[in-house]
Protein backbone atom coordinates (compact mmCIF):
# COMPACT_ATOMS: atom_id res chain seq x y z
CA UNK A 1 0.00 0.00 0.00
CA UNK A 2 1.48 3.27 -1.01
CA UNK A 3 1.12 6.59 0.59
CA UNK A 4 -0.46 9.48 -1.20
CA UNK A 5 0.45 13.06 -1.00
CA UNK A 6 -2.59 14.95 0.16
CA UNK A 7 -4.34 16.06 -2.91
CA UNK A 8 -7.66 17.27 -4.08
CA UNK A 9 -9.39 16.75 -7.36
CA UNK A 10 -11.96 19.20 -8.49
CA UNK A 11 -14.46 17.74 -10.77
CA UNK A 12 -16.76 20.13 -12.53
CA UNK A 13 -19.59 17.73 -12.43
CA UNK A 14 -22.49 18.14 -10.11
CA UNK A 15 -23.99 20.57 -7.72
CA UNK A 16 -22.13 19.31 -4.76
CA UNK A 17 -19.77 20.72 -2.30
CA UNK A 18 -19.46 18.00 0.24
CA UNK A 19 -17.01 16.79 2.75
CA UNK A 20 -14.72 13.98 1.82
CA UNK A 21 -16.13 10.56 2.18
CA UNK A 22 -16.45 9.41 5.73
CA UNK A 23 -13.79 6.81 5.28
CA UNK A 24 -11.26 9.55 5.08
CA UNK A 25 -12.72 12.31 7.13
CA UNK A 26 -10.53 11.85 10.15
CA UNK A 27 -7.22 12.05 8.42
CA UNK A 28 -7.79 14.53 5.70
CA UNK A 29 -7.12 18.16 5.33
CA UNK A 30 -9.56 20.47 3.73
CA UNK A 31 -7.80 22.51 1.13
CA UNK A 32 -8.66 24.84 -1.62
CA UNK A 33 -8.52 22.75 -4.66
CA UNK A 34 -6.74 23.51 -7.86
CA UNK A 35 -8.73 22.60 -10.89
CA UNK A 36 -7.61 19.49 -12.62
CA UNK A 37 -8.55 18.99 -16.19
CA UNK A 38 -10.90 16.13 -16.61
CA UNK A 39 -11.18 14.26 -19.82
CA UNK A 40 -14.74 13.84 -20.80
CA UNK A 41 -15.40 10.17 -21.04
CA UNK A 42 -18.71 9.02 -22.36
CA UNK A 43 -21.34 8.64 -19.68
CA UNK A 44 -22.42 5.25 -18.56
CA UNK A 45 -23.45 3.49 -21.67
CA UNK A 46 -25.66 0.56 -22.07
CA UNK A 47 -28.14 -0.80 -24.46
CA UNK A 48 -30.56 1.69 -23.02
CA UNK A 49 -31.05 4.49 -25.47
CA UNK A 50 -32.94 6.83 -23.23
CA UNK A 51 -31.60 10.23 -22.46
CA UNK A 52 -31.56 10.10 -18.70
CA UNK A 53 -27.92 9.12 -18.35
CA UNK A 54 -26.00 11.22 -15.88
CA UNK A 55 -22.67 12.40 -17.26
CA UNK A 56 -19.76 11.28 -15.13
CA UNK A 57 -17.37 14.11 -15.77
CA UNK A 58 -18.98 16.60 -18.03
CA UNK A 59 -20.45 19.89 -16.99
CA UNK A 60 -24.00 19.91 -15.70
CA UNK A 61 -26.83 20.60 -18.11
CA UNK A 62 -26.78 24.17 -19.30
CA UNK A 63 -30.18 24.94 -17.89
CA UNK A 64 -28.85 24.32 -14.41
CA UNK A 65 -26.29 27.06 -14.77
CA UNK A 66 -22.85 27.13 -13.20
CA UNK A 67 -22.50 24.66 -10.39
CA UNK A 68 -20.07 24.54 -7.53
CA UNK A 69 -17.24 22.09 -7.97
CA UNK A 70 -17.18 18.69 -6.41
CA UNK A 71 -14.28 18.44 -4.00
CA UNK A 72 -12.88 15.08 -3.14
CA UNK A 73 -10.06 15.16 -0.66
CA UNK A 74 -7.95 12.05 -0.75
CA UNK A 75 -6.54 10.59 2.44
CA UNK A 76 -2.82 10.32 3.06
CA UNK A 77 -3.05 6.60 2.72
CA UNK A 78 -5.32 4.85 0.26
CA UNK A 79 -6.69 1.74 1.91
CA UNK A 80 -8.31 -0.94 -0.19
CA UNK A 81 -12.10 -1.05 -0.07
CA UNK A 82 -13.21 -4.22 1.73
CA UNK A 83 -15.41 -6.73 0.01
CA UNK A 84 -18.85 -7.54 1.34
CA UNK A 85 -21.25 -10.37 0.72
CA UNK A 86 -23.23 -10.10 -2.50
CA UNK A 87 -26.47 -10.88 -0.72
CA UNK A 88 -29.38 -12.79 -2.18
CA UNK A 89 -30.92 -10.08 -4.35
CA UNK A 90 -28.50 -9.46 -7.19
CA UNK A 91 -30.73 -9.10 -10.24
CA UNK A 92 -31.76 -12.32 -11.89
CA UNK A 93 -32.58 -10.38 -15.02
CA UNK A 94 -31.00 -6.99 -15.49
CA UNK A 95 -33.39 -4.30 -16.67
CA UNK A 96 -33.33 -3.03 -20.24
CA UNK A 97 -32.65 0.41 -18.82
CA UNK A 98 -29.56 -0.06 -16.74
CA UNK A 99 -27.99 3.39 -16.91
CA UNK A 100 -26.70 5.38 -13.95
CA UNK A 101 -29.95 7.24 -13.35
CA UNK A 102 -32.09 4.92 -11.29
CA UNK A 103 -34.68 7.61 -10.62
CA UNK A 104 -36.37 7.07 -13.95
CA UNK A 105 -36.98 4.04 -16.10
CA UNK A 106 -36.73 4.76 -19.80
CA UNK A 107 -40.12 5.60 -21.24
CA UNK A 108 -41.68 6.24 -17.84
CA UNK A 109 -42.10 9.02 -15.36
CA UNK A 110 -39.48 9.56 -12.65
CA UNK A 111 -40.19 7.98 -9.31
CA UNK A 112 -42.00 10.21 -6.86
CA UNK A 113 -41.28 8.07 -3.82
CA UNK A 114 -38.38 8.52 -1.46
CA UNK A 115 -35.49 10.92 -1.28
CA UNK A 116 -33.26 11.30 -4.35
CA UNK A 117 -29.60 10.63 -3.71
CA UNK A 118 -26.68 11.57 -5.91
CA UNK A 119 -23.90 9.16 -5.05
CA UNK A 120 -20.61 10.02 -6.70
CA UNK A 121 -16.99 9.25 -6.21
CA UNK A 122 -13.67 8.07 -7.51
CA UNK A 123 -12.37 4.65 -8.39
CA UNK A 124 -8.64 4.46 -7.79
CA UNK A 125 -5.89 1.92 -7.36
CA UNK A 126 -4.14 2.13 -4.03
CA UNK A 127 -1.19 3.87 -5.65
CA UNK A 128 -3.55 6.69 -6.61
CA UNK A 129 -3.97 5.78 -10.25
CA UNK A 130 -7.50 6.50 -11.52
CA UNK A 131 -9.24 3.51 -13.01
CA UNK A 132 -10.76 4.64 -16.28
CA UNK A 133 -13.48 2.83 -18.17
CA UNK A 134 -14.42 0.47 -15.35
CA UNK A 135 -18.05 -0.46 -14.84
CA UNK A 136 -19.69 0.00 -11.47
CA UNK A 137 -22.94 -1.79 -10.85
CA UNK A 138 -25.30 -0.91 -8.02
CA UNK A 139 -28.50 -2.54 -6.87
CA UNK A 140 -30.68 -1.65 -3.93
CA UNK A 141 -34.15 -1.37 -2.43
CA UNK A 142 -36.67 1.30 -3.25
CA UNK A 143 -38.15 3.86 -0.86
CA UNK A 144 -40.21 1.14 0.81
CA UNK A 145 -37.33 -1.22 1.37
CA UNK A 146 -38.32 -3.61 -1.42
CA UNK A 147 -35.99 -5.26 -3.94
CA UNK A 148 -36.74 -6.16 -7.52
CA UNK A 149 -36.00 -9.86 -7.22
CA UNK A 150 -38.28 -12.89 -7.41
CA UNK A 151 -37.01 -14.11 -4.05
CA UNK A 152 -37.40 -10.80 -2.24
CA UNK A 153 -40.23 -10.11 0.20
CA UNK A 154 -43.07 -8.00 -1.23
CA UNK A 155 -41.30 -7.62 -4.56
CA UNK A 156 -44.67 -7.43 -6.30
CA UNK A 157 -45.30 -4.20 -4.41
CA UNK A 158 -42.07 -2.51 -5.50
CA UNK A 159 -42.01 0.96 -6.99
CA UNK A 160 -42.44 0.43 -10.76
CA UNK A 161 -40.91 3.83 -11.48
CA UNK A 162 -37.61 2.99 -9.80
CA UNK A 163 -34.82 1.28 -11.71
CA UNK A 164 -33.36 -0.80 -8.84
CA UNK A 165 -30.15 -1.60 -10.77
CA UNK A 166 -27.79 0.64 -12.68
CA UNK A 167 -24.34 0.83 -14.20
CA UNK A 168 -21.85 3.67 -14.42
CA UNK A 169 -18.62 3.77 -16.41
CA UNK A 170 -15.75 5.61 -14.78
CA UNK A 171 -14.46 8.70 -16.52
CA UNK A 172 -11.00 10.04 -17.08
CA UNK A 173 -10.25 10.67 -13.43
CA UNK A 174 -11.91 7.51 -12.24
CA UNK A 175 -15.05 9.54 -11.59
CA UNK A 176 -18.39 7.83 -11.32
CA UNK A 177 -21.85 8.97 -10.37
CA UNK A 178 -25.31 7.58 -9.80
CA UNK A 179 -28.67 9.20 -9.35
CA UNK A 180 -30.64 6.90 -7.10
CA UNK A 181 -32.80 6.84 -4.00
CA UNK A 182 -31.77 7.02 -0.41
CA UNK A 183 -32.34 3.33 0.32
CA UNK A 184 -34.99 2.54 2.90
CA UNK A 185 -34.26 0.30 5.83
CA UNK A 186 -35.35 -3.26 5.59
CA UNK A 187 -34.83 -4.70 9.03
CA UNK A 188 -32.56 -5.82 10.42
CA UNK A 189 -30.03 -4.51 7.96
CA UNK A 190 -28.74 -0.94 7.99
CA UNK A 191 -29.38 1.14 4.90
CA UNK A 192 -27.05 0.04 2.15
CA UNK A 193 -26.38 0.01 -1.56
CA UNK A 194 -24.78 -3.04 -3.15
CA UNK A 195 -21.95 -2.52 -5.60
CA UNK A 196 -19.82 -4.55 -7.97
CA UNK A 197 -16.73 -3.25 -9.75
CA UNK A 198 -15.76 -4.65 -13.13
CA UNK A 199 -12.39 -3.81 -14.63
CA UNK A 200 -11.42 -5.02 -18.08
CA UNK A 201 -14.34 -7.41 -18.02
CA UNK A 202 -13.32 -9.00 -14.73
CA UNK A 203 -15.41 -8.70 -11.58
CA UNK A 204 -12.86 -7.45 -9.09
CA UNK A 205 -14.91 -6.28 -6.12
CA UNK A 206 -18.31 -6.92 -4.60
CA UNK A 207 -19.10 -4.65 -1.72
CA UNK A 208 -21.77 -2.58 0.00
CA UNK A 209 -22.00 1.11 0.83
CA UNK A 210 -23.44 2.10 4.21
CA UNK A 211 -24.35 5.45 5.72
CA UNK A 212 -22.69 7.27 8.58
CA UNK A 213 -24.57 7.23 11.82
CA UNK A 214 -26.97 4.45 10.88
CA UNK A 215 -28.16 3.07 14.21
CA UNK A 216 -28.40 -0.44 12.74
CA UNK A 217 -24.75 -0.58 11.72
CA UNK A 218 -23.37 -1.76 15.05
CA UNK A 219 -25.54 -4.85 15.18
CA UNK A 220 -25.08 -5.84 11.54
CA UNK A 221 -22.92 -8.89 11.11
CA UNK A 222 -22.14 -8.25 7.47
CA UNK A 223 -21.00 -4.73 8.14
CA UNK A 224 -19.03 -5.92 11.15
CA UNK A 225 -17.14 -8.35 8.93
CA UNK A 226 -15.22 -5.35 7.62
CA UNK A 227 -13.77 -4.80 11.09
CA UNK A 228 -11.90 -1.56 11.48
CA UNK A 229 -12.24 -1.01 7.74
CA UNK A 230 -15.98 -0.46 8.08
CA UNK A 231 -15.22 3.25 7.93
CA UNK A 232 -14.13 2.66 4.34
CA UNK A 233 -17.63 1.43 3.51
CA UNK A 234 -19.69 4.20 5.05
CA UNK A 235 -20.51 7.45 3.37
CA UNK A 236 -21.80 10.78 4.58
CA UNK A 237 -24.84 12.37 3.00
CA UNK A 238 -25.66 16.05 3.01
CA UNK A 239 -28.68 17.89 1.74
CA UNK A 240 -28.11 19.41 -1.67
CA UNK A 241 -29.18 19.95 -5.23
CA UNK A 242 -28.64 17.01 -7.52
CA UNK A 243 -27.27 17.39 -11.04
CA UNK A 244 -30.79 16.83 -12.37
CA UNK A 245 -32.02 19.86 -10.42
CA UNK A 246 -33.87 17.90 -7.76
CA UNK A 247 -33.37 18.60 -4.09
CA UNK A 248 -32.16 15.61 -2.16
CA UNK A 249 -29.05 14.12 -0.66
CA UNK A 250 -25.55 14.07 -2.06
CA UNK A 251 -22.71 11.81 -1.05
CA UNK A 252 -19.14 11.17 -2.08
CA UNK A 253 -17.55 7.79 -1.82
CA UNK A 254 -14.06 6.54 -2.57
CA UNK A 255 -13.52 3.05 -3.94
CA UNK A 256 -9.94 1.78 -3.86
CA UNK A 257 -8.65 -1.40 -5.45
CA UNK A 258 -5.35 -3.12 -4.74
CA UNK A 259 -2.86 -3.44 -7.53
Ligand code: FE
Nearest residue numbers: 087089192194
Ligand atom coordinates in the same frame (compact mmCIF):
# COMPACT_ATOMS: atom_id res chain seq x y z
FE1 FE B 1 -29.22 -5.92 0.52
